[in-house]
Amino acid sequence: MKVEVFVKCREVVLQKTQLGRPMYGHYCTARDSFKTEKMFTEDSRRILEEANKKAKELNAEVIVYDLSTLKGRLVAKLKGVKSPTWRIVE
Numbered sequence: 001m002k003v004e005v006f007v008k009c010r011e012v013v014l015q016k017t018q019l020g021r022p023m024y025g026h027y028c029t030a031r032d033s034f035k036t037e038k039m040f041t042e043d044s045r046r047i048l049e050e051a052n053k054k055a056k057e058l059n060a061e062v063i064v065y066d067l068s069t070l071k072g073r074l075v076a077k078l079k080g081v082k083s084p085t086w087r088i089v090e
Helices: 043-056 070-079
Strands: 003-006 009-019 031-040 061-066 083-088
Touching: 003 043, 003 070, 009 061, 031 043, 043 061, 043 083
Parallel strands: 003 061
Antiparallel strands: 003 083, 009 031
């Protein structure tokens, strides 16, 4: 038995860094880079907690799909899922 969980993540910018130095004072020779981290949305976090509790009761395996990635969107479309949710599969 499996519990499939479909969640959404968002990227949060942690800090801005600059790669390289501007050469001869020209701004376009340096580029900015952003350090980011993926975080669950509040709905996704709540759904994941509920699914983990139910999986412990049923002694089931939890499989998580991220709806913000291409693979996650494809799997969700094939299974008919449109928003963060969880379901039990035998």
